[in-house]
Amino acid sequence: MKLTVNVDLTPEEARRAMGLPDLTPLHDRYVASLLEAMNGQVRPELLETMMKNWAPMGDAGLAMWRQMFDQATGGGKTGN
Structure with missing residues (x-):
């Protein structure tokens, strides 16, 4: 036997149902x-x-993030 239950909850309702604290x-x-x-x-x-x-x-x-930031802002030199 296979039983499927769908529960339609908002994130707030799901948080309360699971007993998680409200960190808003x-x-x-x-x-x-x-x-x-x-x-x-x-x-x-x-x-x-x-x-x-x-x-x-x-x-x-950190080097990866720095390279991505430099490329996005035009601050780094590219191979072109």
């Missing part, structure tokens, strides 16, 4: 503090620090 206020506070810290400016050293924290492969991952 924490997320909103984090985003507000990040925007305040950036003050409308995106500095390369800020992005480098952020990517270093997120890079899965340490310096090699």
